[in-house]
Amino acid sequence: MSGPILLSLKVALIAVGIDAVLATLLARLLARREFPGKNLIESFIILPMVLPPTVLGFGLLILLGKRGLLGRFLLDNFDLQIVFTWWAAIFAAAVVSFPLMYQSANAAFASVDVALEQAARTLGSSESRVFLRITLPLAYPGLIAGLVLAFARALGEFGATLMVAGNIPGKTQTIPLAIYFAVETGDNTLAWNLVLVITGLSITALFWLNLWARKKTRVWQKGDIPRAERIHS
């Protein structure tokens, strides 16, 4: 039983790591810009959230398969085959959770007051310092929320994963796949255990997120922090 759990965690964490970097950068790039075609680009970014997983799986097969654009390139140059390995599972998880991370990051950056960034610029800060000291810390709660949501979604990915990674026990069998095939073969005990594990993982992540978000906003809004009460001599 531990095989699918460890694999799921590994796949979800790596997928979210990729999303965290790519989606955050993309969101930052697009958040403060208006240009023709932006709406269209954003629609494409959000698309994986609403498309059936089978469509994504099919798309990924086309892209990553032996004759696919990326698949052939990797095979010819690095002798790497992605399809039906756990890398394919990572690809699938990253693609389906990308919109969640992007949406959260986009909203988080949009909520940061432009005047604060402007103020930092007039105080002599370079663009990277503005981002690291002002934008990122202020958008941080929203980014963490995006990470947690994307993680939960990546953990639960089933359809696209089945299509591109298959169901190879010990190699590509993540929790959702293991549950499906446990039920299929009548192993209800295993199915129950895995259902409890994945539910527990997801609820822990979401519970912690709510708790943390509430604490974080309280500190800034009401200044409810012990350090602030310290008396200075």
Place this chain on the structure above:
Amino acid sequence: MLNASIRKHLPGFTVDINLSFDNGILVLFGPSGSGKSTILNCLAGLQKPSAGRILLNNRVFFCKHQGINVPARQRRIGYVFQDYALFPHLTVKDNVLFGLAPGPDRCKKRRGHRMSVRETLEMLKIMPLQDRYPAQLSGGEKQRVALARALMMEPDLLLLDEPLSATDAQIRRELQIELKKMQRTWEIPFILVTHSHKEMDALADEVVFLKDGQAVDTSDWTLPAGETTDRWAWGSSSALRGEDSLVGGTAHMVRNTASMANALVK
């Protein structure tokens, strides 16, 4: 010495103004939507003028012809924003020191006649507040912190966008006196944007009246009709009282026309 001619196209009207100003407090006075903040943003480098030239102490910050546009971070122009724009996640101390390069002597004063961090904080009475977050400050305190933060990086010019609008009358008077004192100590030009007569009267060394983005002669300048905010109500009620009235206000404007002639290089 500030020498600026700025033209900026905005939806509805065009800001077109010439400013020439040395030391003291220059008040840009006009109703909302007359382009005051746009002028400050152009000076600070946060907005790009459509045309013109901005010179401060013989440094060219912007020149359309030469294609120069120095980014805001290199201009050393202090800016006190309308709602202060204090960083909510940093303490007062970190806010104030934000513009200083980190290092062991970041708090020492560098130019003799100006003040150290400690002196500035003490003069503005924000020493005891240094470990608080902006959310824990009153309007007047925020204003002082914003002022200290802008002065810390030793700007060559300080811009203030309606700095006193969010504070009550008592605090406002106090802050006006402090502001004036700060200007005399730092000896750099302050450009202050306001639509309050009181503030203009209390602070201005020179005044530029703005209407639809253009500097106008005082004789053309009238109170916008139908303005009912308390700021304008002050003007009309004191007119009824007859003291410091609109007539007085006009006298003040006339008194300022001589300096305006300097301010408006047409």
